[in-house]
Amino acid sequence: MMASAVDAVVVGAGVIGLSTGVCLAEAGLKVRIRTAELPRNSTSAAAVAMIGPALGPPADAASAWERASIEEFSRLAEVADTGVHMCRGRLAVREMPAEPPQGFEICARDELPEGFSFGFWASLPLVDMPRYLGYLAGRFERLGGTIDVRPIGSLAEAAREAALVANCPGVGARDLVPDPLVRPVRGQQVIVENPGLDTFFIEAARGSAWVGYHPHGDHLTLGGVAVVDDWNLDPDPVQSEAIRRRCIKVEPRLASARVLGHRVGLRPGRPSVRLEVEEVEGARVVHDYGHGSVGVMLSWGCARQAVALLLGPQRAA
Numbered sequence: 001m002m003a004s005a006v007d008a009v010v011v012g013a014g015v016i017g018l019s020t021g022v023c024l025a026e027a028g029l030k031v032r033i034r035t036a037e038l039p040r041n042s043t044s045a046a047a048v049a050m051i052g053p054a055l056g057p058p059a060d061a062a063s064a065w066e067r068a069s070i071e072e073f074s075r076l077a078e079v080a081d082t083g084v085h086m087c088r089g090r091l092a093v094r095e096m097p098a099e100p101p102q103g104f105e106i107c108a109r110d111e112l113p114e115g116f117s118f119g120f121w122a123s124l125p126l127v128d129m130p131r132y133l134g135y136l137a138g139r140f141e142r143l144g145g146t147i148d149v150r151p152i153g154s155l156a157e158a159a160r161e162a163a164l165v166a167n168c169p170g171v172g173a174r175d176l177v178p179d180p181l182v183r184p185v186r187g188q189q190v191i192v193e194n195p196g197l198d199t200f201f202i203e204a205a206r207g208s209a210w211v212g213y214h215p216h217g218d219h220l221t222l223g224g225v226a227v228v229d230d231w232n233l234d235p236d237p238v239q240s241e242a243i244r245r246r247c248i249k250v251e252p253r254l255a256s257a258r259v260l261g262h263r264v265g266l267r268p269g270r271p272s273v274r275l276e277v278e279e280v281e282g283a284r285v286v287h288d289y290g291h292g293s294v295g296v297m298l299s300w301g302c303a304r305q306a307v308a309l310l311l312g313p314q315r316a317a
Ligand SMILES: Cc1cc2nc3c(=O)[nH]c(=O)nc-3n(C[C@H](O)[C@H](O)[C@H](O)COP(=O)(O)OP(=O)(O)OC[C@H]3O[C@@H](n4cnc5c(N)ncnc54)[C@H](O)[C@@H]3O)c2cc1C
Pocket: 011, 012, 013, 014, 015, 016, 017, 034, 035, 036, 037, 038, 039, 042, 043, 044, 045, 046, 047, 048, 049, 050, 051, 150, 151, 152, 153, 168, 169, 170, 171, 172, 173, 176, 186, 187, 188, 189, 223, 224, 264, 265, 266, 267, 268, 289, 290, 291, 292, 293, 294, 295, 296, 297, 298
């Protein structure tokens, strides 16, 4: 059956594709998302996801995307049923940093777990990703957008469906574009019942494993790991146990928390985000992929810039 005509096709229904789809539809376009998998099966569904704090230099492009997203997620935290809430928590390191971040409430000595020498408190938007992706998909569909669960084999195929294409396939960009700079960085979370915690804790990661726990109402996500070039989507029970052990060491109340499940995702690793326009068989294609470990945090800033690149800044506003 021939698909109906649309103004724009978005490839991918992770957080990047859905946010871009919403922005295009809000600009008045008829939009179809073509996706290999439903949002709940994307990497995005396996993210924590913590938004901020913005610590990078303000002139940096990524910092601008991050600040735009922090503003949007802070607004969404005020709206019911988005899966976003504001949460206070500690960001900590084991070794004293050469340049401690300015403008934050520094943790007192007795607020730091054993083995940590510096930390600060921050209030940030936390996103319960399965719920948030459901909210985004609903917002997109209420704007008249459609989600077609059918992978595309090439960008030329998308270009034949619409004159405007937003290419947001996450780690799928490695084969689809093809872009050999994109590599999977596997992550895994343990989901546990919340024993009554209302603050998060995250260790600034320097290696492939760290401590992170984040409350989302009745449950918590425990992490974290980052394994480059690992495509395995099955939860690894040894890794899950190691994640639990590390988190319990920092927060002993987690020892009694019942395990509810496991989530695995492949972060789309790339030396930098690719956000630029290319012409493919007469269609204007904006690439928006390679967000690594911060795709949720960059999602609104990148979506708005992708739409501006497709439509021009006036229509995208
Ligand atoms: C454990 C873990 C914790 C994380 N924590 C955070 C965090 O705290 N904060 C943060 O900002 N980020 C976090 N991230 C990173 C974040 O999840 C990613 O950066 C983000 O989800 C990438 O979104 P995406 O839409 O580009 O990719 P994805 O979510 O992978 O979506 C890609 C979409 O493209 C589709 N697709 C692929 N190929 C094709 C094709 N050929 N045709 C059609 N469709 C295709 C897929 O089906 C999917 O729908 C975390 C990731 C993990 C794994």
